[in-house]
Structure formats: structure tokens, C-alpha cells
Amino acid sequence: MVDRAKQEGFNAVLLPEENGTEADLIKEINVYSLGHLRELLYPDGILLPRTGRKESDPPVILHSLDFLYKSPSSTPILSASGIHSASYEDYSDVLGQQHVKRALTIAAAGMHNIVLIGPPGTGKTMLIKRLPTILPALTEQESLETIKIFSAAGKLKEPSTGLLKQRPFRSPHHTISSGELIGGGTIPEPGEVSLAHRGILFLDELPEFSRNVLEVLRQPLEDRAVTISRARAVHTFPAHFMLCASMNPCRCGYLGSDHPEHRCTCSSTRIAHYRAKISGPLLDRIDLRVDVPRPKEWTKETFSLSSEEMRERVMLAHRIQLRRYRHLPFSYNSELGGRHLRDFAALSSDTATMLQETLEALGLSMRAYDRILKLARTIADLDAKDTIGSSHVAEAIQYRNLDRQQSQGEEVF
Numbered sequence: 001m002v003d004r005a006k007q008e009g010f011n012a013v014l015l016p017e018e019n020g021t022e023a024d025l026i027k028e029i030n031v032y033s034l035g036h037l038r039e040l041l042y043p044d045g046i047l048l049p050r051t052g053r054k055e056s057d058p059p060v061i062l063h064s065l066d067f068l069y070k071s072p073s074s075t076p077i078l079s080a081s082g083i084h085s086a087s088y089e090d091y092s093d094v095l096g097q098q099h100v101k102r103a104l105t106i107a108a109a110g111m112h113n114i115v116l117i118g119p120p121g122t123g124k125t126m127l128i129k130r131l132p133t134i135l136p137a138l139t140e141q142e143s144l145e146t147i148k149i150f151s152a153a154g155k156l157k158e159p160s161t162g163l164l165k166q167r168p169f170r171s172p173h174h175t176i177s178s179g180e181l182i183g184g185g186t187i188p189e190p191g192e193v194s195l196a197h198r199g200i201l202f203l204d205e206l207p208e209f210s211r212n213v214l215e216v217l218r219q220p221l222e223d224r225a226v227t228i229s230r231a232r233a234v235h236t237f238p239a240h241f242m243l244c245a246s247m248n249p250c251r252c253g254y255l256g257s258d259h260p261e262h263r264c265t266c267s268s269t270r271i272a273h274y275r276a277k278i279s280g281p282l283l284d285r286i287d288l289r290v291d292v293p294r295p296k297e298w299t300k301e302t303f304s305l306s307s308e309e310m311r312e313r314v315m316l317a318h319r320i321q322l323r324r325y326r327h328l329p330f331s332y333n334s335e336l337g338g339r340h341l342r343d344f345a346a347l348s349s350d351t352a353t354m355l356q357e358t359l360e361a362l363g364l365s366m367r368a369y370d371r372i373l374k375l376a377r378t379i380a381d382l383d384a385k386d387t388i389g390s391s392h393v394a395e396a397i398q399y400r401n402l403d404r405q406q407s408q409g410e411e412v413f
Contacts, residue, residue, distance in 0.1 A: 026144070091307045109333075110374065124292050132169050183228055
């Protein structure tokens with residue numbers, strides 16, 4: 001509300017005391033807060049400005065509310081204190097699965113959607129729940145966007161902590177309704193996709209969600225916003241999130257397993273029903289599809305990348321992208337499209353020929369071509385390379401494994 005008031009030309013606002021600290025986060029507009037409306041009528045007719053302003057700031061003389069339209073002599077101090085913190089464990093706790101950590105690093109570096117596929121007990125959920133430890137902090141603009149959404153939903157528990165820094169991590173239960181996921185109500189409120197704005201929406205055991213619920217994800221994944229129409233108004237909530245998911249390869253979880261004690265017991269009908277929950281259009285919007293096998297021998301692997309090491313690589317790629325796209329309305333490689341994709345993910349003639357030949361050999365579509373280019377751009381950024389090389393493209397192709405299997409009629413999961 002305060003941000004909209006600033007956009008409409010107001011230079012000051014009067015708010016309840018409870019909303020004062022939250023409103024202070026908006027720059028270039030004066031915020032005055034009251035515990036009660038009677039405070040408008042001080043004996044001397046003076047309302048003091050909020051704490052945190054310079055002592056030299058003049059008070060407001062309340063003979064009228066005309067001051068709301070006048071240019072202020074100062075602006076509020078923007079708090080940059082802590083966030084709603086949560087305690088996450090470290091990737092160093094996870095032995096093995098180095099290829100999965102690599103894929104998660106790429107996903108975090110370019111804000112790409114990712115799904116981990118593997119049997120029970122391989123650490124899929126554990127790996128994704130550590131993803132916030134390698135993501136960079138929210139930028140100031142991203143933080144304000146996030147705060148506005150949580151405020152509208154009535155979920156801003158500690159506004160006194162100032163700007164949010166930790167990216168949201170939302171993990172709804174698989175029984176969630178489509179309305180709860182995308183938002184709604186008589187007076188529309190943001191859903192989980194909007195509460196995950198600028199952060200992560202984690203869907204654990206993806207096929208356990210209702211197909212109808214999963215299908216409503218397609219529009220926010222494409223538009224990065226949710227529009228809810230009601231009789232009196234149309235409400236639009238931001239929904240620019242990174243989709244992370246985990247799933248078993250089949251209902252029992254052991255399809256394709258070579259473990260002597262764990263053989264798949266699912267019938268072909270049961271497998272088909274399990275897969276049918278996830279439509280092709282939804283799967284197509286997931287850039288990385290990663291197999292998470294059960295390690296054959298847990299004790300052999302002693303080296304494990306830490307979250308700090310992985311985050312350093314992610315931060316390097318983020319800085320490169322922020323600099324590259326500084327004059328454009330987006331910040332990350334996952335948002336590339338159209339001519340921007342051709343401009344910023346151009347390939348040498350040799351690399352382009354190699355990719356085209358691979359697409360034809362594997363039967364992949366041009367839609368997959370664009371997804372591969374985005375991933376290759378991120379992989380090159382992780383190497384701090386301006387030019388996308390053949391090795392970057394080759395690595396990106398392997399994360400489109402399900403495209404290849406589908407085109408060849410193989411077992412997809």
C-alpha cells in the first residue's frame with residue numbers, strides 16, 4: 001500500500017503503529033504511525049516522525065492532512081537487519097551424489113527448475129532441502145517484492161527485522177488444493193506459488209499431488225504471475241519461483257533397480273497411472289531432470305562439497321548474470337527467451353552443428369534446443385566463460401535425459 005502511494009505521487013502516509021516498521025522499508029516516502037487516532041490531536045498539534053529519522057527532521061504540524069501531499073524534507077532509513085531465519089544443514093553432511101550436487105549448483109546458478117528422480121532412501125528430499133544454503137541473498141528489490149506478498153497474506157510475522165534476505169522456501173503437502181496452491185478466496189489472497197516468489201517451491205513426491213493441482217502450475221511457471229478474476233476486480237500476484245521436485249520412478253519406487261532385495265512390483269497399468277499425474281507440458285517446463293541412484297557403497301566416498309564451496313560458485317554465476325542483464329527486465333538465464341536467447345547464448349558454428357546433430361540423433365525438439373541453450377549458458381557462467389563451448393552444451397544435454405527417453409519410447413522414469 002505504501003509503495004503504491006509513492007507511485008501515485010504521495011509523499012507521506014499515516015499508518016497504524018503495527019505497520020510502521022514494515023512500511024519504513026519503502027524509500028522516498030515519509031511514514032508516520034499512530035497507536036490510536038486520538039494521537040492526531042496532540043495538545044500542541046504536533047505529530048513526531050517515526051524513530052530512525054534524523055533528529056533534525058521537522059515534526060508534522062497537524063492543523064490538516066495537507067502534509068500528505070507535500071514534499072518531505074527527508075526519507076526513512078531503510079532497515080537492513082535480519083530475516084525470518086531458518087536453520088538449514090550443510091551439503092557437507094551428504095556423502096556421495098556429487099553429480100546431483102553439480103546439477104543443484106547449476107539449478108541455483110541460473111534459477112532453473114529441477115526434479116530429482118530415484119528410489120526411496122537416496123537422499124532426494126535431503127538434497128533439495130539444503131538448496132537454500134547455496135542461494136544468494138535476496139536483492140533489495142526482490143526483498144521488497146517478497147515482503148509485500150507476505151504482508152498481503154498476513155504472514156509477515158516479524159516486520160521489525162527489516163528486509164528479508166533469505167529466499168522463501170515453501171514445501172506444501174501433497175493434499176493441497178489448487179486454490180491453496182495458486183491463491184484465491186472471496187477476497188483473493190496469495191497462494192503458495194506467490195509465497196515462494198523469488199525463492200523455492202518444493203513439491204516432494206511430485207506424483208502424489210493431484211493432477212489438477214499440478215496442471216495449474218503451468219500458467220505461473222510460464223507467466224511468473226497469477227491472475228485471479230472476481231466480479232468486482234482482477235487481482236494479480238507475482239509468482240516468480242524456482243520449482244524443485246522429487247519423485248520415485250514408480251509407485252513402489254524400485255523401477256529399474258538392480259538391488260537384489262528391492263525389485264519393482266508395479267504392474268504396467270500401475271506405472272502408467274503413476275506417470276500420468278505429470279503431463280508433458282508440465283515436465284517440459286522443468287529444465288533439469290536428474291537421476292539419483294542408490295550409492296553402491298556408502299563408506300567409500302569421504303569427500304563432500306560443502307554448502308559454502310557450492311555457494312561461491314553460484315554467487316560467481318549470479319554476479320555475471322546480474323551484470324549481463326543489468327539493462328534488461330530480467331536477471332537470470334532461466335528467463336532467457338526469443339532474441340535474447342540468441343543474443344546471449346550464441347554458439348560457435350562448430351558447437352551449433354554438434355548440438356543440431358545431437359538433437360536429430362536423439363529425436364529432441366526445438367523446444368528442447370532452447371532449454372539446452374539456457375542450461376549451457378549457466379554452465380558456461382559457472383566456468384566464468386563468455387563463450388558457450390561444446391563441453392557446456394554436452395553437459396546440458398545430459399539433463400534432458402527424459403526428452404530422449406520419451407522420443408525413443410523408453411521408460412521415462
